Amino acid sequence: MQVIRSAFFALGMAVSVVFIALLALFFLPFSFSLRYRLISQWARFNIWWLAKTCRLYYQVEGVENIPQRNGVVLCKHQSAWETLALQQIFPPQVWLLKRELLMIPFFGWGLAMLEPIAINRAAGRQAIRQLKTQGQKRLDDGRWVIIYPEGSRIAPGKKGKYAPGGAMLAAHSSYPVVPVAHNAGEFWPKRGFLKKPGTIRVVIGPQIESEGKSASEINRLAESWIENEMSRISSYSKVGEVV
Numbered sequence: 001m002q003v004i005r006s007a008f009f010a011l012g013m014a015v016s017v018v019f020i021a022l023l024a025l026f027f028l029p030f031s032f033s034l035r036y037r038l039i040s041q042w043a044r045f046n047i048w049w050l051a052k053t054c055r056l057y058y059q060v061e062g063v064e065n066i067p068q069r070n071g072v073v074l075c076k077h078q079s080a081w082e083t084l085a086l087q088q089i090f091p092p093q094v095w096l097l098k099r100e101l102l103m104i105p106f107f108g109w110g111l112a113m114l115e116p117i118a119i120n121r122a123a124g125r126q127a128i129r130q131l132k133t134q135g136q137k138r139l140d141d142g143r144w145v146i147i148y149p150e151g152s153r154i155a156p157g158k159k160g161k162y163a164p165g166g167a168m169l170a171a172h173s174s175y176p177v178v179p180v181a182h183n184a185g186e187f188w189p190k191r192g193f194l195k196k197p198g199t200i201r202v203v204i205g206p207q208i209e210s211e212g213k214s215a216s217e218i219n220r221l222a223e224s225w226i227e228n229e230m231s232r233i234s235s236y237s238k239v240g241e242v243v
Contacts, residue, residue, distance in 0.1 A: 002054075006195050009053040013046050021106035024113055032115060032141075036092050039110045043087040050081075055197035056187055060089060062204035070144045071176040071207065072135075074166045074222045076230060077148035078156060078185025081200065086146055086180070089202065093144035096131060096165065117145070128165060135169040145169065149219070153190040156183065157236030159227060167219035170210040179205040179222045181229035186236070201233045 020042040027035050050056045066089075073090060075082060087093065099118035102108040112118075117134045119127040135145050147169070150160030170177045182202040188195050205225045210218055 002194055002196070005054045006193055009046075009050055009195060010193070012049045012053065016042055016045055016049075017110070018106050021110045024110050028113060032143075033092065035113050039114055040087045040092075042110065043084040046084050047088060050195065054195040056195050056200065057198075058085060058182075058184075058200040058202055060202045060204065062206075063089075065204045065206050066090065066178065067176060067207050069176065070139060070142055071178055072139070072166050072170045072173075072210075073144055073146045073178050073180055074149050074226070075146065075180040076182055076226055077150050077153050077160075078182070079153060079188040079190065081184040081188045082148075082180075082182055082202075085182075085184075085200075085202065089204070090144050090146070092142075093146050094138045096135070096145065096147045121151075128168060131165050131169055132172045136173045139169075139173050139175050149222070153185070155190060156185040156234060159230075162219055162223040164215050164219050167210075167222065168215040170208075170218050171213060171215040174211050176210055177208040177218055177222055179208065179225045179229075181205070181226045181233065183230070183234050186234070203229050203233060205229065 020039060024035065024039050027038055070091065073086065073093075075086065083095070094114060094116050096117045096119065098121055102112045102118055115138070117131055117138065119130050121127065123130075138145055147166035149162040149166050151163055152160070154160040167177070180202065182200060184200045186196070187198050187200055208218060208221050
């Protein structure tokens with residue numbers, strides 16, 4: 001049944017991305033807010049569809065920690081799930097991502113219309129300058145900027161290196177950082193077709209003020225909070241071991 005349920009979810013995800021992407025093309029001349037409202041329905045649909053087909057739900061702790069003012073979200077990256085769910089949890093947002101994603105048919109078209117910060121990871125300092133310039137503009141426009149500091153998805157029980165880009169943007173722009181931890185990888189693993197039933201735990205941490213702090217200090221505070229919270233909510237006490 002898990003295979004069948006996961007197959008139904010994958011089918012719905014594929015069909016819905018084509019439908020939304022084609023529909024979104026007609027909204028290209030309109031404002032960002034209207035395009036976002038339409039295209040983000042794809043994420044909302046798939047979170048709903050995931051619950052219906054795979055019986056995979058989620059609960060959020062710390063919603064009260066989301067400030068009225070927009071800022072930079074530094075989030076644990078374990079799964080494709082959080083890229084969908086954060087669109088339900090936080091207000092209108094853009095993402096730091098590798099530019100190759102914009103070349104994916106249908107999915108990339110819709111993504112491009114939401115004005116992400118699409119960088120060439122191999123560009124080094126140029127990519128950092130792009131993040132600062134475009135990130136500042138997106139923040140000043142009232143949008144949240146979502147960044148996964150570990151870059152690629154990390155398996156449960158493991159930890160990647162926290163890149164300083166998100167913290168550098170916060171320090172440069174003086175917008176606050178909101179750290180987010182979750183255990184989605186235990187249910188929807190990297191490159192995993194099978195989705196396990198259960199409830200994903202998401203925890204939103206207290207905002208980290210960036211004014212008067214260096215990028216390294218902001219990054220250290222975010223990393224410390226996220227990893228400590230991961231130890232609390234994860235089923236993995238050691239690498240590869242489930243409690």
